[in-house]
Structure formats: structure tokens, C-alpha cells
Amino acid sequence: MERPFTVLQVSLHHPRLDPATFANIQPQLQHDTSPLLVGRGRDAHLQLQLPHLSRQHLSLEPYLETGRTLLAFCLKALSRKGCVWVNGQTLRYLEQVPLSxxxxxxxxxVxxxxxxxxxxxxxxxVCCFHLSPSPLIYRLEAEETDEWEGIPQEQPPPASGEQPAGHLGFLHDSSQTQTWNSSLQPSPGGGTEIQLQGEPPDRALC
Known part of the structure; x- marks a missing residue:
């Protein structure tokens, strides 16, 4: 019996809006339970062409919690160049935090x-990637820059609660919403393909 995959709907924005930054990103990526690497290196699964980005900048790491039957995820900072900001928390080199x-x-x-x-x-x-022409996070902290040490911290955006209306400005029609339930199916040409099925959620991400 086929089992549906966990789906990570990943939205990305960079203020420069340079198409080359996201040129190597696939719309959809199936990944095993090893860490998914983000960076500018060729071995990165999510490859971003930014000069200040490390070859391996961070990773999304699946794991199984004791007594649970579904995959959970944490984010780990892999770069010494600067900080990674996650839900109001700043991660230094090799620090990690569970994701909600x-x-x-x-x-x-980014x-x-x-x-x-x-x-x-x-x-x-499965990861589904989408690019946003509009900012995804408001009230950004000053410490998100590479020169973050010694800079006074501002208040981070709220880690929970509703986002402002029109918060996500996706390149596709936001009225076309769908929530995904993915599984492997045989493809006509041999091998397997991922089929995504579902019903409308509150907000389209994938």
C-alpha cells in the first residue's frame, strides 16, 4: 500500500529579483530522509546563486520523534559567515531548531x-518551490545581515498568528488553491512519478 509523502511547501523571495538567483531551482523535488542542503554549492539540493551565501549555508533535516509516526523537521545553520533567523530565533554556526x-x-x-x-x-x-515577487516577512531584524555581531536587535516578527492580508504575492493566481497528498505512481514510460491530489486549503503555497 502506497503511503503519502510529507510535503514541504517552500516560498522564496529575494529583494533583487534576479532570475539567475533562482535559476537552478526545480519546481518540485523528492528527497530521501538525509539532510536537504541549501546553499550556492553544486552539492546543494536548493541552490541559490548569491555571493554572500556559503556553499552549504543551512539544512532541513527530517527525523522521527520518539513515540511519533510522522516525520518532523529541524533547521540547522551550517555557515560561519552570518546568522540564520528562524521564527524569531537567531541560529549561529551548527545550532539547530525544530520547525513548526x-x-x-x-x-x-533570502x-x-x-x-x-x-x-x-x-x-x-517532497518539496514544492515557489518564488514570490513580494516580501514574505515583515519587520526584519538588523541581525540578519552578514555583519550582525554587535548590531542592536529589533523586535522580530510574530512567530504565530495571522499574517497581513496579501502577505504572499505568488506568481500564480492565488485563487487557485490546493492542498497536496502525494504518492508514487507508475509512469506510462516506466519508473515512477509523483501524483499530488487534494482539496483547497486556506492559502495556496504549492
Whole structure:
């Protein structure tokens, strides 16, 4: 019996809006339960072409909590260059933090929102990537820059609660909403393909 994958709906924004920054990103990526690397290196699964980004800047790491049957995720900072900001918390080199259902992340000018929708498969998960022309996070901290040490901290954006109306400005029509339930299906040409099915959620991310 096929088991649906956990889906990470990942929205990305960078103020420069340079298409080359996101040129190597696939719309959809199936990944096993090893860490998913984010950076500018060729070995990064989410590759961003930014000069201040480390080759391996951070990772999204799935794990199984004791007594639980669904994958959970944490985010780990892998760069010495600057900080990674996650849900109001600043991570230094090799620090990590567990992720909740909706997560606001910022690093090297990149704004990222990760929405986790759990599935029962423990062998792999699926990432759906979308680019936003509008900012995803407001009231950013000064410490998100590479020169963050010694800079007075501002109040971070709220870690929970409703976002402002029109918060996510996606490139597709926001009225076309869908929540994903993914599973492996045989493809006509042999091998397997991912099929995503579902019903409308509150906000389209994937």
C-alpha cells in the first residue's frame, strides 16, 4: 500500500529579483530522509546563486520523534559567515531548531516560508518551490545581515498568528488553491512519478 509523502511547501523571495538567483531551482523535488542542503554549492539540493551565501549555508533535516509516526523537521545553520533567523530565533554556526507547521526563515537577504504538511511515508518527502515577487516577512531584524555581531536587535516578527492580508504575492493566481497528498505512481514510460491530489486549503503555497 502506497503511503503519502510529507510535503514541504517552500516560498522564496529575494529583494533583487534576479532570475539567475533562482535559476537552478526545480519546481518540485523528492528527497530521501538525509539532510536537504541549501546553499550556492553544486552539492546543494536548493541552490541559490548569491555571493554572500556559503556553499552549504543551512539544512532541513527530517527525523522521527520518539513515540511519533510522522516525520518532523529541524533547521540547522551550517555557515560561519552570518546568522540564520528562524521564527524569531537567531541560529549561529551548527545550532539547530525544530520547525513548526509554518516557519519564517531569513538568511543572506533570502526570505523563506516553509509550510509542512505531514504524510505517513518515512522513506522520503517532497518539496514544492515557489518564488514570490513580494516580501514574505515583515519587520526584519538588523541581525540578519552578514555583519550582525554587535548590531542592536529589533523586535522580530510574530512567530504565530495571522499574517497581513496579501502577505504572499505568488506568481500564480492565488485563487487557485490546493492542498497536496502525494504518492508514487507508475509512469506510462516506466519508473515512477509523483501524483499530488487534494482539496483547497486556506492559502495556496504549492
Amino acid at each position: 507547521t509554518i516557519n519564517r526563515i531569513s538568511f543572506s537577504g 526570505q523563506m516560508v516553509v509550510h509542512i504538511k505531514g504524510g505517513t511515508s518515512l522513506e522520503a518527502f
